[in-house]
Amino acid sequence: MMADRYLAFANRPLGRFLTGRLGLPQPRPLLRHVEGQPAVIGPVLAGAAPGGRLAAAVVATLAGTPAAMLFEGDAADWPGLAARHGVMAARFLPGQSGRAGSAVFDATGIADPAGLDALYTFFHRVIREIAPDGRIVVLGAPPETCADADARVAQRALEGFTRSLGKEARRNIAVQLVRVAADADAAALDSTLRFFLSRRSAYVSGQVVHVAAPVVDLPESAPRAHRGRRVLVTGAARGIGAAIAEAFAREGAKVVALDVPQAGADLLSLAQRLGGSRLALDITDPASDAAILEDAATHGGYDVVVHNAGITRDRTIARMSRAEWDQVMQVNLLAPLRITEALLGAGALGPNGRIVGVSSIAGIAGNVGQTNYAATKAGVIGMVDALAPRLAARGATINAVAPGFIETRMTAAIPFAIREAGRRMNAMGQGGLPEDVAETILWLAEPRSAGVNGNIVRVCGQSLLGA
Structure with missing residues (x-):
């Protein structure tokens, strides 16, 4: 993750003076x-x-x-x-x-x-x-x-x-x-x-x-934290996924970290550090459903499922290959839909359960070179809209977060000018951190958030782009 040098400079005495005199942002x-x-x-x-x-x-x-x-x-x-x-x-x-x-x-x-x-x-x-x-x-x-x-x-x-x-x-x-x-x-x-x-x-x-009214009755003793809850996080080996897994583990949850076999070393390290378990699976393979359901059965079902796994294959539509389109569709949208249906069909989501999707500001505002990615992230919003009534009838909820510019290894690779624009074009004047996304998901997944269903919450510092 690359440090925000402008933010650091603007908060030193000389930086405050110069940015003030030049009328530059002072985050x-x-x-x-x-x-x-x-x-x-x-x-x-x-x-x-x-x-x-x-x-x-x-x-x-x-x-x-x-x-x-x-x-x-x-x-x-x-x-x-x-x-x-x-x-x-x-x-x-x-x-x-x-x-x-x-x-x-x-x-x-x-x-x-x-x-x-x-x-x-x-x-x-x-x-x-x-x-x-x-x-x-x-x-x-x-x-x-x-x-x-x-x-x-x-x-x-x-x-x-x-x-x-x-x-x-x-x-x-x-x-x-x-x-x-x-x-x-x-x-x-x-x-x-x-x-x-x-x-x-x-x-x-x-x-x-x-x-809204809670989807289940909430007794006064309903817990606010996640101690003892069984949580599946996909795309957990690094970045935002690792932050989500760490946040749940910090609150006492039993975390199952899932990622592709190629990320096996990072996945093993994370699971050992958190005292959780791991699943090294390619979720685009329908055969992975059986492994996920088997793991859910060993845990007595999952209380929380976080669909975080996602990839980009950025290119304008005229230059994009069929493979680049298909890969993003499979990982970002089709796999979460299929896995969710498998879990619900098997009754593998526990009482007062939570499903949280990870969309993106790109799915709301769009982005040049990301027609595939933006389509899938808007599709995640559609998944929330479609499944919220069904989940409520089962005493569960589904919501999604839509991160804006978050400081990760992926955004550190963005060209300098675009990266700086992404950091400054929000009311906070800076990029977010993976933990900001994780904290928002903790709230949506909380046992006492039973009245929060069908919401899309942008974690973007109030981006100046999009709705």
């Missing part, structure tokens, strides 16, 4: 999660539009963390809710309360365009009071479920607001919109709110995530 290194840090970046500044329905869920999430709460406005009974849940709370006083680590605004009560004024009132007062590397989450309702046109218009407007706020906030502040269904309770929202208010979401911004 700051992201603060990422370190073991032992609080689950939520506090204190958390809370606000709501009149008629909001999620204030109690917000406070319930904070109750399980050491974060204190500041509150702005009286649209919700923040002091009463805080007292009920044992959360330390105080009224926010601009210029006196100190900076907030993060902010949550309940916009579910906005029922017409005029109600959007509540967004202006809250964020106009507080945006400068959010500390660098802070987090902002706006909670809304799914527009398609709104009772009338005015409410639908207003709730859809939240998307443009949050995406723009993410680009305005700067200072590595990440902004998300979470649309929460009316039948989703506090338990359904808990894992998502925790993730987006933590340092685990450092390179995720400008996203719209849907939270």
